[in-house]
Amino acid sequence: MRAGFQGVDMVRGWFAVSALSAGAAVLLAGCSSEFELRGPDEPKEWEKTAVAELDHYLGLCSENRKVKIGWRAAVFHVGDTAFARAKGLSPDSLADEEWCIKSFGRDVVLVGGGTRGTLYAVYHFLEDDCGVRWWMDGDEDVPAAKPLKFGSLDRRGKPFFMYRDIYRTETSDPRTAVRNRLNGNGDSRIPAELGGGFEYGPPYHCHTWDRYLPFARHGREHPEWYALVNGERRGGQSVAQMCLTCPGLVDEFSRRLEEFVAQGEANAAAKGVPAPRIYDISMNDNRNFCTCSNCAAATAKFGHSGRQLNFVNAIAEKAAAGHPGLLFSTFAYFHSEPAPSNGVRAADNVVVKLCNTRQNMAAGILDEDNRFMHDQVLAWKNFTKNLFVWEYGITFGVYTGYPFPNEFSLLDKYRFYADNGVKGFLIEHETPECSDMYELKFRLECKALENPFQNAEEIIGDFMSRYYGAAGEKVLEARRLIDRRRRERKAFIAWFPTLGEFNFISDDDLAEVERIFKAAADCVKGDAKREKRVERAYSSFGRLVEIRRRFGAKHPPEKGVSDSPFFDFPAGGRGFAIRDRRHIDYVKDPDLGDPLSGGETVIRVKVSDSKYYSLPFALGAYNPDSRRSIASKRWEKPLGRGYRWYSLGRVTLPEGSFYLYATRAWTVQLPISLPGMNGNTFEIKALVKFTGPMFFPGDTHSNEIRIARLVYVDSDS
Ligand SMILES: [Zn+2]
DSSP states (O other), rough: OOOTTTTTHHHHHEEEHHHHHHHHOOSSSSTTTEEEEEEOOOHHHHHHHHHHHHHHHHHHHEEEEEEETTEEEEEEESSOOOHHHHTOGGGHHHHHOOEEEETTTTTEEEEBTTHHHHHHHHHHHHIITOOEEETTEEEEEEEEEEEEEEEOOEEEOOOHHHHEEEEEEEEHHHEEEETTTTTTBBBBBGGGGGGGGGBBSSSSSOHHHHHHHHHHHHHHOGGGGBBBEETTTOOOOTOOOTTSTTHHHOOOOHHHHHHHHHHHHHHHHHHHHHOOSSEEEEOOSSOOOOOOHHHEEEEEHHHHHHHHHHHHHHHHHHHHHHOOOOOOEEEEEEGGOOOOOOOOOOOTTTTEEOOOOOSSSTTTSOOOOOOOOHHHHHHTTTTOOOOOOEESSSSSSSSOOOOOOGGGHHHHHHHHHHHHHEEEEEEEOOOTTTTTHHHHHHHHHHHHOOTTOOOOOHHHHHHHHHHEEEEEEHHHHHHHHHHHHHHHHHHOOOOOOOOOGGGSHHHHHHHHHHHHHHHHHTTTTHHHEEEEEEHHHHHHHHHHHHHHHHHHOOOOOOOTTSSSSEEEEGGGSSSSESTTTTTTTEEETTTTOOOOTTTTTEEHHHHEGGGSSSSEEEEEEEEEETTTEEEEEEESSSSSSSSSSEEEEEEESSSSEEEEEEEEEEOOOOOOOOOOTOEEEEEEEEEEEETTTTSTTOOSSOEEEEEEEEEEEEEOO
């Protein structure tokens, strides 16, 4: 089912349709109780698909193609048919994306507005009335064939949000998107056969300033267009912004915009899809704004976002006359996150996009942890008619694919957005192969974008029972347990989480989850498809079990000392190599961790017994391949009593192998290299305690050095 549009099923459908094009009403089956399909005399590309999809799926879920409305065999009129028109129903009589399912005796009209409305009518009929589910590319459930019988049908609807885009992978099947009523599919565009999508025109959908007037091309001739940063005119996507108050720059942008619009319309016409609805005019992806006197004055008066909006508004207002239906989007991002001051607001055709990068991924929008985004929406809705949000369904970085239950509050979040006037979303939800509970979360996102006022519990319940069958209740039990733990322990899962952030799931919890999943697997034994699905639902937990087994990280580092460790190696995680078993062992230290359980496991170096452990104390990083020191540092005396962080400083790790060491004799080593370390720069720190008279005259403890953990901290933080 991962085949493209030329798949066998589609071709079968299109043969049927080619006969329809000839003007004949095709009876797809001979028996009078079999359903009939009728399309338009001259079907559009998307109408052909609508007929083919209905034929394929209705054929699968009806026994011998028997479908009745009341006592008579059903006749489906799909798209812009003469029958529907005679009943006053046609694409023109419906709003864009509006869909309608209506029976007249045994005749059923499936029609919709715009290019996708008819497809939505067909998909709603198949999903709501026939029970078909499209979970993911190549992963669907069609009910066992049986004779189908319906009473009268009369429903219509329209997706709530204007723009509904979920970015999965670069090549995700757009059929999955449209079957679930999305109108965007990331960079894998929706083709004409599926009615096209809600598209951004060229040059791109975000961070576009440098694509309008690239610094590399114009910087030498027109330095004045670009940002004055530290006394120098600079530009480029990752380097600097533009000088938005520069006279004439609006005209230059407008000229380029006209070229892009012409190009966007020509491309769409060539592909047979609707023309782009929106063009982006947003800042480059960096924090270096212009500091020239005019820009500084504009920033002081209107704020960064106000200065940006004045610029984008001027371009959008010029474009409005020639392109009355188009929207122009810009970001409130980095320095321009705060709303503008002194009367600036977005023009009516300007879209402001907010990015929810600071959220607790596992918490609801009304949770205190997510107050920033909550307040951003409340603030910005007063400054624009068109608010879009860039959302995230995944956690990025090294710790992608670990469990964070956000499914129970997901609908609430989109309801909040709906209540506050947000109109569109791009949801980044990459890495379907390993992201936590991907199919459920994707389904909830699709449902939330189509209608955020649906009941989340019903959607989750339907998913659990359909997707996992008899194992559904068990899978749900495990997810609820972890959600409860997250709340009880007030865990914060950032979009680039550290491993320590998943410590809200204790080893006991993991054991309990494993027990539940074993029971779940038993419930579906022999059902290979569902066994695999249950295994997948467990995989994010399994990943956590595995990484803890490898080098466990059970306690996040002290707050305020190292807030964003990318890698966290507690002594108890068994990641260390001890090169001197005579003088070094592991003990529990009640100064750290939970004193009731004896405290955290630390490495103890018994100093009195060996001359190698007198001061200075040393930390370092070493490359055994090149036999070179990468970094080293010595302390002639302890930084103080108790546990203190000893920083090796910022270290750029080599592409090859390396290890960290502690003590002057290099006898405590951490030989673990993980993806994301090589070639990157981190601050490396050790949490160390010194005791005894050798370090503090008069101290009555024994002479020891205790090493609790090593952490790699993101050097940008
Ligand atoms: Zn400037």
